[in-house]
Amino acid sequence: MATVAALPALTMLDARSTDINDDGAKLLGRAKNLQTLSLPQVHITGKALKDLGLMQSLRVLDLYSNALDDRSIGYLKNRNLNDLRIGTTGITNRAGAQLSKLTSLTKLYLSDNAFGDSGLAKIAKLSHLSLLALHGTAVTDAGIKHLEHLPIARLDLRN
Numbered sequence: 001m002a003t004v005a006a007l008p009a010l011t012m013l014d015a016r017s018t019d020i021n022d023d024g025a026k027l028l029g030r031a032k033n034l035q036t037l038s039l040p041q042v043h044i045t046g047k048a049l050k051d052l053g054l055m056q057s058l059r060v061l062d063l064y065s066n067a068l069d070d071r072s073i074g075y076l077k078n079r080n081l082n083d084l085r086i087g088t089t090g091i092t093n094r095a096g097a098q099l100s101k102l103t104s105l106t107k108l109y110l111s112d113n114a115f116g117d118s119g120l121a122k123i124a125k126l127s128h129l130s131l132l133a134l135h136g137t138a139v140t141d142a143g144i145k146h147l148e149h150l151p152i153a154r155l156d157l158r159n
Helices: 022-028 046-052 095-099 117-123 141-147
Strands: 012-014 036-038 060-062 083-085 107-109 131-133 154-156
Touching: 022 046, 095 117, 117 141
Parallel strands: 012 036, 036 060, 060 083, 083 107, 107 131, 131 154
Antiparallel strands: none
């Protein structure tokens, strides 16, 4: 991954279903111009977010089906992130407080996690959110009420 991260013009990397682990993610964190990083179904944990979360050029981060946790979401310090995909990662409502700090998010994928109404109350601060994927979560109509003031154009609630 050191060679890939050193490519000066690299703006997009799709490495889904590869053997990238936390050490590889640390190396990718050095990529200066990377705007889109897709790492679904690789072998990273929340530890990898310490490095990936500091990448200021990153706009899209896809971490579907990796072993994250609520605490690790707090490592995401990039306030320029627009699109975050963290479905099937093991996060819960407690991650909502950390997610609410990512104020530039326009797309958020939380599907197939133990995320529910109290988590929605926390992310209701994301005033630019236009797409929210919640299928496979414990969200109810009462939780959706927290989102009424948001500009959500696409909402995924399928079972």
